Amino acid sequence: MNKPIPGTVGILVDESSGPLPFTEPDFCRKLCMIGRRYNMAIYIFCPTWVHSGKNLIPGFTYENGSWIKKMFPFPDIIYDRFFSRDNKHQRLKQRCLSLLTDNHPFVYLTRGLAGKWAVYQALCKSKEIAPYLPETIQYTGAIQLADWLSSHGGEAFLKPQHGTHGKRTLHVKITNMDDRLRVRGRSGNNTIFRRIFRNKADGFEWINKITGKRNYLLQQYLQLNSSQEEPFDIRVLMQKNQNGLWSLTGMAVRAGRRNSLTSNLHGGGTAYEVLPFLGRELGTTVSNELIHLITQLSERIPSYLESYFGRLAELGIDFGVDKEGKVWILEVNSKPGRSSFSQIGDMKSARRSIENPIHYARYLLLSRPRE
Ligand SMILES: Nc1ncnc2c1ncn2[C@@H]1O[C@H](COP(=O)(O)OP(=O)(O)O)[C@@H](O)[C@H]1O
Ligand SMILES: [Mg+2]
Incomplete structure (x- = not known):
């Protein structure tokens, strides 16, 4: 057995209704197994499991073929795999992270891009x-979209600034033949839809309903x-x-x-x-x-x-x-x-894709200045 690595790694994920109470269980299991190989302390936790006034977290780790729930010290490294669904969900995570920061210094394995x-x-x-890079601007509304379409061959791609999985994307197209506006898109639950509007104004109004309060990017449509x-x-x-x-x-x-x-x-x-x-x-x-x-x-x-x-x-x-x-x-x-x-x-890349975060966490822990 390798010498224990000083420090702990916490994998922050979302809660789930089961069978295990957290998301990405398969990925988390593999991360724990790789960590065990190097004698690293790795556990899984969710934002709501961190409570003020407590200095331990009830987390899960995978040991000798099964999941074990136990109390863990606050993490030195956080591997953030929490995907915020909305602002409320994001606030839950922020609250947890500020409780952690107040109690124990930690570093993120990697940052989220803004x-x-x-x-x-x-x-x-x-x-x-x-x-x-495709030509891109921040979407501001119908007037801008109309200008864009007339200067970009009648086509545009719209995507939410904080989107994932291709959800809420739109391809907008007008032809010179008529005033019709065609929209193909992906909904919030990722189903495909198509709409044809008899005139541009109706189409633009509908697009603004779809984009709603979300910030969107307007991008060159690529073939x-x-x-x-x-x-x-x-x-x-x-x-x-x-x-x-x-x-x-x-x-x-x-x-x-x-x-x-x-x-x-x-x-x-x-x-x-x-x-x-x-x-x-x-x-x-x-x-x-x-x-x-x-x-x-x-x-x-x-x-x-x-x-x-x-x-x-x-x-x-x-x-x-x-x-x-x-x-x-x-x-x-x-x-x-x-x-x-x-x-x-490609099993070599599949294995390395899971090993690398743990290898890098180990590297970070080992290169920390010792007290
Ligand atoms: N400008 C574009 N023109 C045509 N298709 C695009 C364009 N940008 C993205 N796509 C398609 O939409 C998918 C999702 O876009 P992407 O920018 O990766 O956002 P996300 O994956 O975060 O939803 C891409 O994988 C690609 O298939
Ligand atoms: Mg993508």
């Missing part, structure tokens, strides 16, 4: 990265469909490793169903190996060049974003490849999923 607009603005400032009309993108997972250095864990294509607008796995997409998929679309030579470019960009983005947002540990970067073979950076996720690797049978 929404798609802040990330876009930071990336725009890099000469090397900016050419791969990201395969020859089978499946929208696809390439997800790259970048993570820090056991030496605290960024490394590319793996990449996979995600393709949505025909004409389904988004490629996210949560919206019904399927993962594929990158080279065979791209090879079928654009030929092997071009595909190898694209993979090379995507790798270069992926290696550049993490440390660049760290210079703006502080220390990070893992990022999921979504790349689009359009019909002309041009690469686009669609978004950067600070709480990436990792199921695409096991879906395509």
Whole structure:
């Protein structure tokens, strides 16, 4: 058995109605098992389990083949896997984190990025990265959308600044032939819808009802469909490793169903190996060049974003490849999923995607200055 690593790692997740009382149980189990291998103290907890006046947290850990509930000291490192659903939910988490901060200093394994607009603005400032960003502005309403459509070939893509899983995205299209406005989209529960409006004004009014109070981005609509009309993108997972250095864990294509607008796995997409998929679309030579470019960009983005947002540990970067073979950076996720690797049978990347957060947490704990 390795020497115990000084310090504890708390994995912060959301509550669940069961069978275990927290989300991502499979991922959490694997994290605990890897931690055990290095004799690290790792446990799972939810915001409501932290109480003022108490200096222990009732958490779960996976030991010798089963889940055990016990009391744990406050964490030295928090791996934040809590996905806020709304402001109330977010406040619950903030309350928990301020209770923790007041009692025991901790560091985040990785930071959450502050929404798609802040990330876009930071990336725009890099000469090397900016050419791969779709033109994007903050959505302000109908007048702006009408102007955009007339100067961008009659098409636009709208996405919420804090969206995930392709939910609440919209593709807006007008044609010169008539005054009709066509909208394809994904609802809040990720179902696909289509609407045709007899005139633009009705369409714009409806779009504003859909966007509501949410902040939206208005973006150049990209032709990201395969020859089978499946929208696809390439997800790259970048993570820090056991030496605290960024490394590319793996990449996979995600393709949505025909004409389904988004490629996210949560919206019904399927993962594929990158080279065979791209090879079928654009030929092997071009595909190898694209993979090379995507790798270069992926290696550049993490440390660049760290210079703006502080220390990070893992990022999921979504790349689009359009019909002309041009690469686009669609978004950067600070709480990436990792199921695409096991879906395509890339077990090495699947394993590393789970090991890396623990390896990096171990690196952080071991490099702490000793009292
Ligand atoms: N500008 C765009 N034009 C066409 N399709 C897009 C565009 N931006 C995103 N998409 C599609 O929508 C999906 C979701 O967009 P993304 O920006 O990754 O937001 P999120 O995954 O957080 O909902 C992408 O994976 C891609 O399939
Ligand atoms: Mg995405």
